Amino acid sequence: MRNVVDTSGWLEYFAGGDNSSLFAAAIEDAEHLIVPTICIYEVFKKVLQSQGQAMAEVRVADLVKGTVVDIDTSLAMSAAQISADHKLPMADSIIFAVTREFNATLWTQDEHFKGLPGVEYVEKHS
Secondary structure, three states, X not given: OOEEEOHHHHHHHHHOOOOHHHHHHHHHOHHHXXXXXXXXXXXXXXXXXXXXXXXXXXXXXXXXXXXXXXXXXXXXXXXXXXXXXXXOOHHHHHHHHHHHHOOOEEEEOOHHHOOOOOEEEOOOOO
């Protein structure tokens, strides 16, 4: 089974939050992990802002252990259609398009994905 972990899952895992164990199996199984480049962008940006350049680079090194998927024309068009159909923001629609492209399971605590097919959603603890 292939897995995609959205940005909220990566950040929860790195922070050791209450839901980190939900994401651990998918993240640590690099052989079956699919990583949309938009997740690299979002994780790098968030960690850069909160913990600095060095830690942001360390975290990205964890993401690229999986199979990194670039956004090509076909994927961009698929994401746009998904965005229109499901009212998802751009980054989320790209993540979901990658999930569908690879027939993967999406692991998330982002409410935008709640109820979508192929999504394993858990509510984020405050």
